[in-house]
Ligand SMILES: Nc1ncnc2c1ncn2[C@@H]1O[C@H](COP(=O)(O)OP(=O)(O)OP(=O)(O)O)[C@@H](O)[C@H]1O
């Protein structure tokens with residue numbers, strides 16, 4: 001089966017998947033990727049540049065523009081950028097994960113997201129399947145810690161939450177397993193950058 005732009009990973013490696021609109025990418029993405037590499041004991045983080053978030057009504061900037069900006073800012077040997085979702089024709093994370101698992105057997109994946117996404121995770125297609133099929137690492141984000149902790153997904157899977165001190169074993173933990181890590185927070189968002197007129201769609 002062709003890789004379709006999926007980075008290489010050896011069997012047994014621990015890979016964090018950071019899905020995002022990256023419209024535009026910013027230092028918050030770099031910061032949480034580095035924090036995830038360290039705290040979740042990962043070998044790589046792959047940025048999955050989304051063709052378009054199914055819950056966002058406005059289309060993002062062109063894929064080529066976002067990919068180029070991601071590659072420029074993610075200048076780190078263990079962060080890889082891919083347009084895999086556009087190549088396989090999916091924008092739903094559950095489908096993306098199935099496609100990745102089929103192409104990279106024996107690799108240990110962790111789904112990464114900021115706290116704002118945990119707060120609305122129960123609106124994602126097949127969200128319970130996601131929780132039950134991949135460990136999930138959640139990274140603190142300014143303003144979203146409480147709503148994330150009180151969210152439907154957090155409550156439903158509270159019994160499967162690893163403490164922050166156990167973050168290093170998340171990738172090796174059979175799902176459901178998730179972990180919220182408190183890291184120094186970087187208050188930047190793509191919305192702010194677009195509002196300042198520094199990025200055109
Ligand atoms: N500053 C940040 N701190 C923590 N997580 C972040 C931060 N910025 C982005 N993320 C996380 O990175 C992932 C991709 O984010 P995305 O590309 O949507 O950026 P964004 O800044 O949230 O964009 P927008 O403002 O357009 O919604 C999401 O899981 C999001 O929660």
Ligand SMILES: O=C(O)c1ccc[n+]([C@@H]2O[C@H](COP(=O)([O-])O)[C@@H](O)[C@H]2O)c1
Nearest residue numbers: 019020021050053055092093094124125
């Ligand atoms: O699968 C879904 O239903 C779903 C709903 C909302 C968001 N997502 C994914 O969540 C990731 C973060 O999206 P965003 O726009 O907040 O960067 C990105 O990979 C999206 O495809 C996925």
